[in-house]
Amino acid sequence: MSRTRLLNPGPVTLTGRVRNALTREDLCHREREFAELQLDVRGRIERIYEGAADGYVAVMLTGSGTSAVEAMVGSLVPKTGRALVVANGVYGDRMAQMLAAQGKTFDVIASDWLADIDLAAVEARLASDATITHVLSVHHETTTGRLNSIAALGALCKKYDRAFLLDGVSSFGGEDIRFAEWNLEAVAATANKCVHGVPGISFVVVKKSVFAARASGATSVYLDLWRHWKEQQNGWSPFTQSVHVVYALQEALAEMESLGGWRARHAEYARRAALVRATLKELGVSYFLADGERASSSILTAFAVPAHVAYDTLHDRLKERGFVIYAGQGPYLGRMFRIAVMGDLTETDLAELCAGLREILAH
Numbered sequence: 001m002s003r004t005r006l007l008n009p010g011p012v013t014l015t016g017r018v019r020n021a022l023t024r025e026d027l028c029h030r031e032r033e034f035a036e037l038q039l040d041v042r043g044r045i046e047r048i049y050e051g052a053a054d055g056y057v058a059v060m061l062t063g064s065g066t067s068a069v070e071a072m073v074g075s076l077v078p079k080t081g082r083a084l085v086v087a088n089g090v091y092g093d094r095m096a097q098m099l100a101a102q103g104k105t106f107d108v109i110a111s112d113w114l115a116d117i118d119l120a121a122v123e124a125r126l127a128s129d130a131t132i133t134h135v136l137s138v139h140h141e142t143t144t145g146r147l148n149s150i151a152a153l154g155a156l157c158k159k160y161d162r163a164f165l166l167d168g169v170s171s172f173g174g175e176d177i178r179f180a181e182w183n184l185e186a187v188a189a190t191a192n193k194c195v196h197g198v199p200g201i202s203f204v205v206v207k208k209s210v211f212a213a214r215a216s217g218a219t220s221v222y223l224d225l226w227r228h229w230k231e232q233q234n235g236w237s238p239f240t241q242s243v244h245v246v247y248a249l250q251e252a253l254a255e256m257e258s259l260g261g262w263r264a265r266h267a268e269y270a271r272r273a274a275l276v277r278a279t280l281k282e283l284g285v286s287y288f289l290a291d292g293e294r295a296s297s298s299i300l301t302a303f304a305v306p307a308h309v310a311y312d313t314l315h316d317r318l319k320e321r322g323f324v325i326y327a328g329q330g331p332y333l334g335r336m337f338r339i340a341v342m343g344d345l346t347e348t349d350l351a352e353l354c355a356g357l358r359e360i361l362a363h
């Protein structure tokens, strides 16, 4: 049987180089070699975007993307602050759930999940309410594949001088992120999506000056960014890190650098997505979003399940051919299917995928 090719939005199909890194020697996280490894990996993360290289630091956590988002929200929104969540999908709603669980004061500007974030409502709110200290949103809302208008939201944060906390879990390494221009205080991300690492390590890229300016207000012991940052500056970690996953992340980051960094990755995703979109268009399959062609990320596209083939049939028949696609969440279950193009996908993989789609979806 051919190898499994993951077209879900992470974890991704690993390259041999990244997979092999998992078998490097066992290492205690309290030894100097681990400190060197962690310093190297953090530096590589900080250098992915030119705008983060000065002024921002990466803090690594053993946990999935949600742990990075929760550490960011829990550590950086002070108990005395007021957050504004700008949401249009599962992951925006999740940030609001975190604030509620942490007992913080917040409001939500929610849009329909099929629409972009509501910039006019955000501007009206920021212009009239000086008590809002932090704006929170999701860069790539994986629920629908929409790349939100984050540059415009960031410009509003800059204009009204409010700290911006971004969930970049499904975009970091594959889409542009402007740290200073968007007034970013932090971005949360993970190893196993656009960075092409193994699940188990996530990270928050935080404005350095924040750590110096105030004490930790974290509502969690484990997810306290101050605690991690304090030790990680010298390579250490307050808790056990997933050592082998860090080896794999180092390799994934080195591989990404050698292939041309985030810009080359973005271009490659765009090329792959264009191929999948053209094939599905030919087969009469529509985007799920009305403005899907323009609004979808390079990373993932959501399509409408066609009337003549049920989602489960499409999923199972593609799986027989070695491809794993992703269902719609919540209200879109059975009506939407999603195809992500991250990870190690060759020309042969893409050709086989398109051939499989043609066979299964033919009328």
Ligand SMILES: Cc1ncc(COP(=O)(O)O)c(C=O)c1O
Residues within 6 Å of the ligand: 009, 010, 064, 065, 066, 067, 069, 091, 138, 140, 141, 142, 167, 168, 169, 170, 190
């Ligand atoms: C935008 C976004 N945020 C957060 C998460 C949560 O990440 P994890 O499932 O790794 O906890 C995801 C997962 O797909 C995501 O796409």
